[in-house]
Amino acid sequence: MSRDPLIRALPLLDLQPGRVVRAVAAGVATLGSALALAALSAWLITRAWQMPPVLDLSVAVVAVRALGISRGVFRYLERLATHDTALRGTTSARTQLYQRLADGDPAAAAGLRRGELLARTGADVDTLGDVVVRALVPIAVSVVLAVAAVGILAVISPASALVLAVALAVSGVAAPWLSARAARLAETSGADARARFSEDAVTALDHAAELRVAGRLDRTVSRAVAAEHAAVEATDRAAAPSAFADAATPLAVGVSVIASLLIGMDLYSSGTMSPMAMGILVLLPLSAFEATAALPAAAVALTRARIASRRILAVLDAAVADPHPGDRELDGPAEVVAKDLRCGWPGGQVTAPLDLDLRPGFRVAIVGGSGSGKTTTLMTLAGLLPPVSGTVQVDGLDLHQVRSESLRRNVGFFAEDAHLFDTSVLENLRVARGDLEEAEALTVLECVGLGGWVSGLPDGVHTTLAGGARAVSGGQRRRLLLARALLSPARVLLLDEPTEHLDADAGADLLRRLLARDGGLVSPQRTVVVVTHQLPEDTSADLVIRVEKAESENALPTP
Template sequence: MPTDPLLRALLLLELAPRRVLRAVAAGVATLGSALALAALSAWLITRAWQMPPVLDLSVAVVAVRALGISRGVFRYLERLATHDTALRGTTSARSRLYQRLAAGNPAAAAGLRRGDLLARTGADVDTLGDVVVRALVPIAVAVVLSGAAVGILAVISPGAALILAVSLAVSGIAAPALSARAALMSETDGADARARFSEEAVTALDHAAELRVAGQLDRTVDGAVGAERAAVAATDRAAVPGAFADAATPLAVGASVIGALLIGVNLYSSGTMSPMALGILVLVPLSAFEATSALPAAAVALSRARIASRRILALLDVAAPDPHPGDRELVGPMHVRTTGLRCGWPGGKTTAPIDLDLPPGARVAIVGGSGAGKTTALMTLAGLLPPVSGEIDVDGADLAEVRPDSLRRRIGFFAEDAHLFDTSVLENLRVARGDLQEDEALDVLDSVGLGEWVARLPQGLSTTLAGGARAVSGGQRRRLLLARALLSPADVLLLDEPTEHLDADAGAQLLRDLLEGDGNLVSWQRTVVVVTHQLPQDTSADLVIHVENAESENTLPTP
């Protein structure tokens, strides 16, 4: 296993060598056509100056046309090959990343800010895929073409070949090094700012109405603007080495052409070089630098990909499955008990000890103010966070002894800010159960108060929620998320603020229905634990737990 983060991350792309070689071959053919075209054009121009018979030039004229056409054809084939390889690679990387997040330690995703998780699974994977298009193939093509150009000139003039080799080194090594430094400065200083911008922007877009009511929208938008300005400032600081990198290649081109011209004129004056050779000596370097001109961008792509790789691998390493997972399969009715359970995020506050006895069909409400640790308690019960102290017993076994996949099938945590996807209403419900049929979906939607709303939609369940959560009101969003929870196969439903943003009467009635044990809304065999700020007085909950503000410090290290 390689230790370099970029090499480790590139393995996620599962690049097929034959596809990469095909892309490199197409790139070599593209710039090879340009190099041959320059050499042949130089010969044709100088030979035509001698006014030979037209037939002596006919083959060269046809070859020039063929090379001009073939360059465009090979360029098209190279773009197809490189982008096909890169897109296949990013698809593979995302699939493996999602599989690891789904099967591994759930705290890996739960412990990240929303914008940060979005950046790592989205933009960072795209940056890794850019390595194929912007770095691997261009570097391989540049090495082959630079060697070919120096070889051609070496046949005519070793001195001119040496000048070209040094100039190509400046363009292909020094300029990329400066570009990489500029990219490193920009990415290192701006990565956190961009992550904060993503978080604030997503929050503002998804919860604009609620934030406006709470008077926090301007603060959130200002936070996004400030983060964006910090990212721009980091880019500006990196502009100085970037400017020198941009100037390096034109200077190298000029030095190579002038050096070749001076050597060629001297040899031509002494009678040891033909006019055709002189033309080739001057024009070939111009095409040779076309290959190295892409290397500064390749260096930038590698630098950004290395930073993105560290972020991706950090997520993968934290999400790595427990090497010694429990092997107990949960069967039959679920009975959950906690003893002295203290819950909290690493490095944060912990709750007071919680003792629970949740037999099958139990109805429990957890009530408390914001920041009291209610959601943290639910996530701990679901196995998404490790307990700070105390024990969680599931059907007579410690939580650590249960197979993770079995636990997640039987105990479901449903967050208040769960995502609504930009797809149909039915597909948003199928997130919880893939075999869901339309009749059952309509019944559940009607039970949570969305029957009339669905009936008014232009295409019913097939109506696309354009923009996800932005297509519905806050109350409709909560009802959809509740319907998703009710449709899940979980035996224990851990519901986080399911009635937030509903009007007081509707929210109170829905809480009564959720905590009713007769099975009208939730089957009497399923356990329901509801977190809420306000609980109606006349619910039939078996147990009501009032959680005080988290009290002591959690000194566990942050993963």
């Protein structure tokens, strides 16, 4: 397997050879029309200078018009072909990326900062797709056209062809190398800064109200501004090699044209070259460089794509190891048993040993402050994080013996910051169960307190949440996420802060109903574990685990 990250990542685009060939053919036809137009125009100008009968020029005049029109037509076809190939490729890459993240180790995605994960699944995939439009097709077209231009010129003057070949090498090799070096400086220095900017900007946009109340909004915005300035400075440092790259092609064009002119004048004065051949000799190089003019940008695109590929593959390589490679299916009541379980992130705090027996229908509340290890414990029980020590079994099977699909289907972790998509209310609920019907969705939304809100929407459950979570309040978002969890087929529900952002009375009422077997929200046969900061005193929970803020190696005491 190649070590080049770009070569490893290109299969994600699932490029169809036929589509790529059509794009290259359209590009060759576009610049080939320009090359033929330059040669024919040079012949026509010099031949017209000799004032022949006008009918001698009619075919050439019509051909010039045809080439001028065909150039625009082929350019349009080339744009259609390349962008169609690139867009299909990015769609395929994102599909495979999401699928591998879903099927692989959840810690690969969960361990990344939010802004960094957004950058890798968004901007980095776009950068990888750009390699088709900005690099692969232009490079193939330029190679074909450069060979054709040198070959045509060699028929007229081998010396001019040699000069053109050297000039094309400067424009097509040296200039792209300098551009790639500039891009590498800008990308490697600015990638981390842009990731920090994305993280802080998204945090400030999504949680502005909470940050303002906590007095941390200005600090978050300042961090985002500082990260943006760092990215700009990295771009400025790369400006010098980029400037030399921009100057290389005009210099090569000038040298080639002047050299061709001098060689042509010498041959014309000796009587070995016709005026028409001399015109072609001087004007043809101008069109030949049109093919190599795109190569510096292609080198930049390749460099950026290689860096983006490295970041994408880092996530995929981390996710490729399925934490549950077993082949056993869960067919029992989904009883979860933890013994001497210690939970934590690599290099972070570790909870104290925990023994827990979640029998079918059991109701458990985990209460404590932020950073105490509550969410980490839920993720470990769900198999999303490996235990630091101890064991977790479901129906008598260790987690590594159970197939991932079976485990996810029976034990569901529902995060407090789960995503709401820019689609309808109904489709947001179908994330949990794809066969959900409108009537059942309305029933569950009524149960979680959103019946009046949905009835007031223009299209009911078919109303699109423009902007996802930005289309609803914090409380409505929590209720929607709770409805999604209730609709899931999971027999064990692990709910992280389901009543956050609700007013005290409404939140307490929901918690009481979640923790009561006859509360009407969850069937008595399903197990519920709820993480919360504030637990009402009069709940029907079978077990309450109270934890203190995590301190190094002592986070979660045994209940």
